[in-house]
Amino acid sequence: MSDLATPQEAIRPGTAPGEDIALEFRGTADFDTSEMTLSIGPAHPATHGVLRIVMDMDGERVVDARPVIGYMHRGFEKLAEHRDYRQIMALTNRHDWLSGFNNELGVAVTLEKILQMEVPDRAQWIRMLMAEWGRILNHLMFVGSYAIELGAITPMFYAFREREDIQHLMESATGGRLHFTYNQPGGVKIDLPKGFLRQSDELLKLVRSRLPDYFDLVLGNEIFQARTVGIGPLDPALALRYGVTGPTLQACGIAEDSRVTEPYLKYGEIDVEVPVGRNGDAFDRFYVLLHRIRASLDMIEQIHDAMPSGPVNVKLPKMVKAPEGHVYGRIENPLGQLGYYLQSSGSKTPWRFKMRTPSFSNVQVLPHLLRGTLVPDMVAVLGSVFFVVGDVDR
Amino acid sequence: MGVIDKVDLPKPVRYVFNWGRKYSLWCFNFGLACCAIEFIAASTSRHDFIRLGVIPFAHGPRQADLMIVSGTLTDKMAPAVQRLYEEMPEPKYVISFGSCANTGGPYWDSYSVTKGVDQIIPVDVYVPGCPPRPEALLDGIIALQDRIQNENPRERLAGRGRDPIIVGG
Amino acid sequence: MDATALDQYLHERVGDAIISTRDQFDTFTVEVHPDRLVEVATLCRDDRGLACNMFDSSFGVDEGEDGFAVVVVLYSTTQFHRILLRVMVPGGREAPVAPSLTSVYEGANWMERETWDMFGIEFDGHPGLAPRILTVENFEGWPLRKDFFLASREAKPWPGLKEPAELDEDGNVIDKVPGPGGAPGPTDLDEAMAAQARAANPGSVLAAGPEDTVAEAAADDDTAAADDDTAAAGEES
Numbered sequence: 001m002s003d004l005a006t007p008q009e010a011i012r013p014g015t016a017p018g019e020d021i022a023l024e025f026r027g028t029a030d031f032d033t034s035e036m037t038l039s040i041g042p043a044h045p046a047t048h049g050v051l052r053i054v055m056d057m058d059g060e061r062v063v064d065a066r067p068v069i070g071y072m073h074r075g076f077e078k079l080a081e082h083r084d085y086r087q088i089m090a091l092t093n094r095h096d097w098l099s100g101f102n103n104e105l106g107v108a109v110t111l112e113k114i115l116q117m118e119v120p121d122r123a124q125w126i127r128m129l130m131a132e133w134g135r136i137l138n139h140l141m142f143v144g145s146y147a148i149e150l151g152a153i154t155p156m157f158y159a160f161r162e163r164e165d166i167q168h169l170m171e172s173a174t175g176g177r178l179h180f181t182y183n184q185p186g187g188v189k190i191d192l193p194k195g196f197l198r199q200s201d202e203l204l205k206l207v208r209s210r211l212p213d214y215f216d217l218v219l220g221n222e223i224f225q226a227r228t229v230g231i232g233p234l235d236p237a238l239a240l241r242y243g244v245t246g247p248t249l250q251a252c253g254i255a256e257d258s259r260v261t262e263p264y265l266k267y268g269e270i271d272v273e274v275p276v277g278r279n280g281d282a283f284d285r286f287y288v289l290l291h292r293i294r295a296s297l298d299m300i301e302q303i304h305d306a307m308p309s310g311p312v313n314v315k316l317p318k319m320v321k322a323p324e325g326h327v328y329g330r331i332e333n334p335l336g337q338l339g340y341y342l343q344s345s346g347s348k349t350p351w352r353f354k355m356r357t358p359s360f361s362n363v364q365v366l367p368h369l370l371r372g373t374l375v376p377d378m379v380a381v382l383g384s385v386f387f388v389v390g391d392v393d394r
Numbered sequence: 395m396g397v398i399d400k401v402d403l404p405k406p407v408r409y410v411f412n413w414g415r416k417y418s419l420w421c422f423n424f425g426l427a428c429c430a431i432e433f434i435a436a437s438t439s440r441h442d443f444i445r446l447g448v449i450p451f452a453h454g455p456r457q458a459d460l461m462i463v464s465g466t467l468t469d470k471m472a473p474a475v476q477r478l479y480e481e482m483p484e485p486k487y488v489i490s491f492g493s494c495a496n497t498g499g500p501y502w503d504s505y506s507v508t509k510g511v512d513q514i515i516p517v518d519v520y521v522p523g524c525p526p527r528p529e530a531l532l533d534g535i536i537a538l539q540d541r542i543q544n545e546n547p548r549e550r551l552a553g554r555g556r557d558p559i560i561v562g563g
Numbered sequence: 564m565d566a567t568a569l570d571q572y573l574h575e576r577v578g579d580a581i582i583s584t585r586d587q588f589d590t591f592t593v594e595v596h597p598d599r600l601v602e603v604a605t606l607c608r609d610d611r612g613l614a615c616n617m618f619d620s621s622f623g624v625d626e627g628e629d630g631f632a633v634v635v636v637l638y639s640t641t642q643f644h645r646i647l648l649r650v651m652v653p654g655g656r657e658a659p660v661a662p663s664l665t666s667v668y669e670g671a672n673w674m675e676r677e678t679w680d681m682f683g684i685e686f687d688g689h690p691g692l693a694p695r696i697l698t699v700e701n702f703e704g705w706p707l708r709k710d711f712f713l714a715s716r717e718a719k720p721w722p723g724l725k726e727p728a729e730l731d732e733d734g735n736v737i738d739k740v741p742g743p744g745g746a747p748g749p750t751d752l753d754e755a756m757a758a759q760a761r762a763a764n765p766g767s768v769l770a771a772g773p774e775d776t777v778a779e780a781a782a783d784d785d786t787a788a789a790d791d792d793t794a795a796a797g798e799e800s
Contacts, residue, residue, distance in 0.1 A: 042474055070699075075706060243618045328645065339619060339620065356636070394697075
């Protein structure tokens with residue numbers, strides 16, 4: 001990994017090292033600017049999907065920003081009340097579409113809480129393995145898309161090269177490239193194919209060997225740092241009151257990660273590293289993202305070593321019925337904390353199924369980050385608050 | 395459009411004309427939901443539809459020939475999609491990618507989903523799947539290119555010959 | 564703190580605001596009086612022992628005739644405990660008005676807007692509930708209420724069959740108004756398709772005879788009618 005000292009000294013415009021700043025920024029008071037309202041989106045390449053942001057601008061500076069969401073609202077919570085649990089698991093895949101496995105894992109974990117089901121060990125370890133590969137898939141996508149928004153086009157192709165290999169691996173076990181439907185209450189559907197662990201090990205070594213390129217060429221890139229250091233700082237206490245979680249929160253310095261604070265599956269038995277940032281700015285968020293990829297690879301290595309043998313699921317009744325009562329289950333999605341509130345009246349469909357998604361809270365904090373930035377910085381901030389629109393709107 | 399919508403081009407000219415059009419489809423990057431990820435995967439190095447001539451870097455609908463609608467179309471988003479389609483100049487083609495764009499898909503019973511993008515714009519190729527593999531998109535593009543090669547531009551602009559192709563069907 | 568300690572701690576401080584507590588399935592829920600909700604939430608946030616600095620979510624639940632409930636989920640990143648606060652919203656089903664938590668946690672803003680959009684519950688003290696956050700601006704109705712029926716499931720059960728009993732003597736279709744939760748669920752369509760398949764194939768193995776009950780048809784996985792609402796729904800093992 002390269003030396004990641006902040007290069008603040010190298011960036012000041014119009015100066016040579018040792019000289020004072022030649023330009024003086026006095027604000028827009030002397031210039032004739034006009035206010036206007038600009039609507040970015042919903043069909044805009046930089047907004048990661050169909051998110052619309054209505055900005056009041058004074059010249060190039062953003063005075064206020066209001067995200068308008070709902071363009072991908074598909075009514076999942078209502079549909080969940082008319083579907084049984086296996087159908088719900090198949091449908092939740094499609095919300096945070098970059099990490100489908102983790103979404104359905106959350107449903108399985110919540111269901112197992114209310115059904116008080118014992119999940120076989122091997123199933124738990126397999127789930128962890130798939131969850132970590134899914135986490136890397138998600139983070140690689142953001143590595144590619146954030147870089148392309150800042151103008152660097154090639155990291156996208158490299159990130160997708162890695163993604164294709166990982167998707168190929170997961171497809172060999174689950175049959176799906178994007179939406180896996182591999183979980184069921186009590187375990188996973190079928191066992192891993194023969195040779196899967198060996199393939200996974202080879203892929204682990206391959207991705208590990210390619211990771212330094214991202215650190216050196218993207219994170220260590222002077223232009224990237226100039227565009228992200230100090231941009232969009234987020235105050236940790238404010239972030240918590242908004243419910244921000246995941247890399248966005250960890251970049252503020254708070255090491256809140258469900259895998260460590262409320263371990264589910266077998267995360268309590270392995271070393272889980274939670275990288276944190278210092279300033280909560282865009283650079284730190286990306287830094288945390290890359291380090292999470294590295295940490296996930298380390299976890300996958302531990303999972304390979306610990307994988308037991310045994311059954312991978314329990315015999316389910318014909319129709320899975322949750323007992324009466326309510327439960328709140330929570331897992332660590334790649335983007336943050338994913339929570340499911342399930343209230344059951346004893347039948348095969350839930351009475352109320354609420355999906356608490358990380359992106360909804362992450363997007364809610366955007367106005368705070370966008371106020372006072374310039375338009376080019378707006379793109380940098382928007383890309384750094386990692387969210388998926390399907391997760392925001394459900 | 396000048397001459398093309400009044401006169402049937404002679405065969406050699408039409409051959410070259412269609413050949414040029416089919417191998418230079420500038421695509422408006424219209425990803426809505428999960429299928430957009432498979433669309434992006436189809437454009438990157440492993441599957442690469444750029445080698446077929448489909449270039450995903452159109453700067454806006456006004457410079458695009460092809461619109462690939464990938465993902466669920468909601469009622470809130472529908473007016474935007476319709477407006478973007480109308481901004482595209484003729485001759486234009488639409489590929490409906492994924493089952494949500496085809497018919498509403500897994501969200502067929504939702505109160506806020508438009509059951510298929512063909513409710514608001516005419517579709518040329520339907521690619522089924524949830525999400526379809528990138529190879530299915532390549533198949534759809536090739537099927538569309540075959541159609542473009544064999545079509546009569548004058549009839550196309552007059553609105554005839556628009557029976558949709560269903561990939562795999 | 565674990566659930567029993569939390570229970571005692573809260574009772575010592577705001578015991579008169581609490582209606583009941585419940586610890587079930589690893590979820591600690593406190594039911595409070597609606598007019599004391601803001602006070603209890605502020606206590607959870609500011610008290611050293613509770614230290615609920617993270618606002619997780621807030622959402623509504625349709626409780627049928629009893630009206631609506633609002634559930635607020637709070638979490639502490641220092642004490643690692645989670646508290647669910649639950650209130651029954653005053654005003655019943657006609658005019659539900661709940662207290663807003665935006666003065667305590669900023670994150671409640673969009674959550675309450677969503678609850679209003681989905682259920683029609685007004686929040687007293689919220690800076691601005693309109694415009695509708697998730698549905699189209701001119702959407703009519705409150706989607707997550709139990710008396711909001713999914714039109715697609717009513718209009719066209721797979722694949723559009725109509726039974727003779729649903730026509731009156733003139734041959735017109737009788738409009739049935741199902742009760743809450745009466746829209747066809749996943750296995751109702753299974754049954755409908757199984758019945759249709761049987762009717763279309765008399766004398767085959769599908770015709771299970773007149774004693775074939777609804778429960779049997781629903782429970783029997785081997786019928787030819789495959790439910791395929793979601794394209795990727797897997798088979799039960």
